[in-house]
Amino acid sequence: MKTEVVVIGGGATGAGVLRDLALRGIDAVLLEKEELTSGTSGRNHGLLHSGARYAVNDPDSARECLAENKILKKIASPCIEPTGGFFLALPQDPPDYADDLLRACASLDLPAEEVSPAEVLQKEPALSPKINRAIYVPDASIDPFRLIRSNVEEAERLGAQFFPHRRVVAIFTADGTIHGLQAIDAKTGEEFRITCRFIINAAGVWAGRVARMAGAPLDILFSKGSLVVLNRRLVNSVINRCRPPSNGDILVPHGPALIIGTTSQTVTEIEDPSPEEEEVDLLLSEGETILPEVSSTRAIRAYAGVRPLMGAREAGEDSRKISRDFLLLDHGEADQIKGLFSIVGGKLTTYRLMAERTVDVIVKAMGRKTSCTTAEKPLPFPEEYTFHDLGSKLRKIGLPQSFQETGEILCECELVSRGEIVQEIRNQPYPSLKEIQERTRAGMGPCQGGFCSPRLTALLSEGGKIPPGTSLPILKRFLEERWKGTRPVMWGPQLREEQLIQALYTELFNLDHF
Amino acid sequence: MFYDVIVIGAGLAGLMAAEAAQSQGARVLVLARGMGSLPLTTGCIDGLGYFPRTTNIPLSSPLSALPQLKEDHPYHPYAIVGQEKIMLAMAHFQELGQVIGLPYYGTFASTLLIPTPLGTYHPTCLVPETMNQGNLSIPGPVLLLGFRGLKDFFPFLAAENLNILHSQGKIASSFRAEVLEKLDLGGKAMNGLNLARAFDGEDFRNAFIKIVRPLLKSGDSIALSTGYLAGKLAAGFAGKNKFTTENTEITEMGLKPKD
Numbered sequence: 001m002k003t004e005v006v007v008i009g010g011g012a013t014g015a016g017v018l019r020d021l022a023l024r025g026i027d028a029v030l031l032e033k034e035e036l037t038s039g040t041s042g043r044n045h046g047l048l049h050s051g052a053r054y055a056v057n058d059p060d061s062a063r064e065c066l067a068e069n070k071i072l073k074k075i076a077s078p079c080i081e082p083t084g085g086f087f088l089a090l091p092q093d094p095p096d097y098a099d100d101l102l103r104a105c106a107s108l109d110l111p112a113e114e115v116s117p118a119e120v121l122q123k124e125p126a127l128s129p130k131i132n133r134a135i136y137v138p139d140a141s142i143d144p145f146r147l148i149r150s151n152v153e154e155a156e157r158l159g160a161q162f163f164p165h166r167r168v169v170a171i172f173t174a175d176g177t178i179h180g181l182q183a184i185d186a187k188t189g190e191e192f193r194i195t196c197r198f199i200i201n202a203a204g205v206w207a208g209r210v211a212r213m214a215g216a217p218l219d220i221l222f223s224k225g226s227l228v229v230l231n232r233r234l235v236n237s238v239i240n241r242c243r244p245p246s247n248g249d250i251l252v253p254h255g256p257a258l259i260i261g262t263t264s265q266t267v268t269e270i271e272d273p274s275p276e277e278e279e280v281d282l283l284l285s286e287g288e289t290i291l292p293e294v295s296s297t298r299a300i301r302a303y304a305g306v307r308p309l310m311g312a313r314e315a316g317e318d319s320r321k322i323s324r325d326f327l328l329l330d331h332g333e334a335d336q337i338k339g340l341f342s343i344v345g346g347k348l349t350t351y352r353l354m355a356e357r358t359v360d361v362i363v364k365a366m367g368r369k370t371s372c373t374t375a376e377k378p379l380p381f382p383e384e385y386t387f388h389d390l391g392s393k394l395r396k397i398g399l400p401q402s403f404q405e406t407g408e409i410l411c412e413c414e415l416v417s418r419g420e421i422v423q424e425i426r427n428q429p430y431p432s433l434k435e436i437q438e439r440t441r442a443g444m445g446p447c448q449g450g451f452c453s454p455r456l457t458a459l460l461s462e463g464g465k466i467p468p469g470t471s472l473p474i475l476k477r478f479l480e481e482r483w484k485g486t487r488p489v490m491w492g493p494q495l496r497e498e499q500l501i502q503a504l505y506t507e508l509f510n511l512d513h514f
Numbered sequence: 515m516f517y518d519v520i521v522i523g524a525g526l527a528g529l530m531a532a533e534a535a536q537s538q539g540a541r542v543l544v545l546a547r548g549m550g551s552l553p554l555t556t557g558c559i560d561g562l563g564y565f566p567r568t569t570n571i572p573l574s575s576p577l578s579a580l581p582q583l584k585e586d587h588p589y590h591p592y593a594i595v596g597q598e599k600i601m602l603a604m605a606h607f608q609e610l611g612q613v614i615g616l617p618y619y620g621t622f623a624s625t626l627l628i629p630t631p632l633g634t635y636h637p638t639c640l641v642p643e644t645m646n647q648g649n650l651s652i653p654g655p656v657l658l659l660g661f662r663g664l665k666d667f668f669p670f671l672a673a674e675n676l677n678i679l680h681s682q683g684k685i686a687s688s689f690r691a692e693v694l695e696k697l698d699l700g701g702k703a704m705n706g707l708n709l710a711r712a713f714d715g716e717d718f719r720n721a722f723i724k725i726v727r728p729l730l731k732s733g734d735s736i737a738l739s740t741g742y743l744a745g746k747l748a749a750g751f752a753g754k755n756k757f758t759t760e761n762t763e764i765t766e767m768g769l770k771p772k773d
Contacts, residue, residue, distance in 0.1 A: 407663075408663050408665055408704070410665055418665075454631070454632060454666070454668065455665055455666070455668070457671070458668035458670070458671040461668075461670065461671045461674065462668075462670050462671065468674055468678075469674070469675070469678055471632075471633075471671055471674070471675065472632065472633075472634070472675065475632070500551065500554070503551075503554075507555075507556075507636075508555075508556060508630060508636065509630050509631070509632050509634055509636075510563070510630060510634050510635065510636045510637070511632070511634060513563075513564060513570045513572075513634075514570075514634045
């Protein structure tokens with residue numbers, strides 16, 4: 001295979017780069033070792049930063065976030081819920097931080113407005129009445145899965161190619177210039193080569209490994225962040241603690257759920273990050289301080305992602321002090337490997353900007369003069385798509401009579417009908433269970449797919465989308481992944497439900513003997 | 515209010531304890547909070563499917579493992595009560611089944627393999643007689659019938675996976691599948707309980723037979739989809755669910771995990 005640019009990594013950055021390249025008419029291929037959003041891009045709190053979180057300590061990041069926040073609200077509005085956000089101070093928080101924040105925001109032209117605690121409590125009655133200061137900022141929640149897929153889908157429509165399950169194993173250079181790479185098809189084990197002039201390393205936490213294949217050193221600091229999902233949307237706004245960045249300082253409403261984040265822990269292991277019990281306890285107790293109902297709300301899942309942070313080893317143990325800015329490294333200049341670029345760091349909110357800067361450099365190296373249009377062109381989304389909420393879902397489904405059109409409800413937690421699932425399965429060439437769940441929200445509710453995943457697996461099989469005889473291994477792999485997320489929050493009603501689900505799979509289906 | 519015995523919990527253990535006390539002349543009260551999970555179980559009485567637990571080859575008879583079980587796990591209930599009492603208890607359960615019109619087939623001395631909605635099998639010992647048609651050691655073709663709208667039975671997937679087991683020589687039956695599109699449950703939601711109730715009506719059975727007959731080939735057994743028995747137990751139905759068409763006995767198998 002031959003192309004001009006190979007992008008490595010199907011996260012937000014890689015997807016954004018692929019779209020930007022495609023819009024500028026550059027022939028490109030995206031390779032992802034697993035599936036889209038399998039890495040850090042699918043393991044965050046889905047927050048569209050206003051920039052305020054970084055305003056005091058990291059003004060460059062804050063400025064970028066603010067600009068991108070406005071752009072994304074314009075080009076990706078169907079996957080953004082403009083919730084707005086608050087920075088809220090409790091008596092135990094540093095008293096000066098609110099003023100520091102207001103000052104920093106003013107100097108950045110970041111719209112931050114102090115409101116009275118009474119006003120906030122009227123809007124968000126579940127919050128702690130002990131709040132003594134409140135600052136409104138334009139935070140929002142964003143669905144990273146939709147966003148990233150939309151980037152890739154548009155790129156594909158413009159002629160770019162995307163290959164999931166392709167792991168890069170070797171990068172070839174001649175006379176200090178990139179001329180191709182070798183990858184393995186994880187499903188068939190087949191090796192194949194791509195000839196290209198440029199490689200963009202957007203492999204996130206794996207970027208160091210990719211760079212080293214070309215003989216380029218690239219040191220990345222890994223910072224694990226854990227999050228907990230509650231099954232009730234206790235607030236309609238993003239809630240930030242008004243204090244320097246710390247554990248458990250952010251709550252983001254997402255559809256019918258609420259995500260509490262985040263911890264920050266320097267780690268060396270990057271495969272399969274999982275939250276620890278102490279992290280879950282910490283997040284819940286911090287969450288409870290600002291939102292007392294957290295303690296009586298059902299936690300349905302915990303997960304962790306690893307942030308790839310750029311260098312700055314001098315920051316020592318505290319990875320929060322490292323800039324959340326990104327680094328675009330031209331290995332031609334740095335390591336005499338022409339045609340290789342690494343784009344690392346940054347955050348979901350700035351993915352588009354990272355892509356723009358990267359492709360600008362590539363275009364210049366090609367000697368072309370096309371400019372970036374990703375900030376103006378709206379991303380394509382299916383027409384019927386609106387940010388998920390159960391209320392509009394209920395209105396759409398209506399009374400049981402209409403089941404005849406949509407089919408029965410297969411995911412009772414999130415009210416997803418058979419019709420919706422069958423349609424998604426039909427539309428995708430090789431959908432995975434995870435992909436169908438992300439697209440429809442089936443399996444995202446309190447039972448975490450415990451009851452609907454066999455139904456979805458059966459439909460995938462009936463639709464001819466998985467090879468015969470693979471349904472049980474697929475289901476078992478899903479259940480093992482599911483268990484990683486549910487185990488850290490296993491108490492109370494969640495534990496009772498899990499007993500039933502365990503009995504279903506081990507006793508009734510006897511799955512552990514197959 | 516005076517009772518000799520109060521049983522707390524209406525699961526299988528509680529109900530059997532209550533029956534045992536009552537049959538010996540005691541005045542018994544059963545207290546239960548809600549239905550419990552009994553209606554969600556297979557409706558089968560399992561013996562001992564695997565020993566040791568890690569093996570994937572089912573025991574052909576639970577009895578064969580009892581001596582070793584007793585040695586390895588002296589506090590296992592089987593080790594405590596012993597083979598004789600197990601056999602007596604099973605026999606007693608079967609007598610009770612006869613009395614209430616829900617006869618059970620099988621014995622603790624041999625394992626039956628019953629298919630599940632995913633196309634795996636579940637080793638057990640006693641099954642309602644109508645479910646024995648799904649006994650996977652019976653050779654011959656089986657038509658798995660699903661119902662559109664019944665969410666927890668996957669006839670095509672089950673047939674595919676069961677046929678893989680058949681080709682590996684692990685089971686004797688072979689399978690094909692159909693889904694019945696339009697069966698009127700009188701406007702009621704399609705679930706195991708409503709389906710079971712519908713099957714107790716002659717008109718429904720006749721309509722069902724009319725739809726199914728053209729799908730049959732000579733020698734077919736039919737296996738209906740899940741939930742049938744669960745619904746039956748839950749509603750206190752008994753015994754009317756086995757019926758015969760010209761060349762085919764219709765039976766039930768498997769279970770619906772959740773309504």
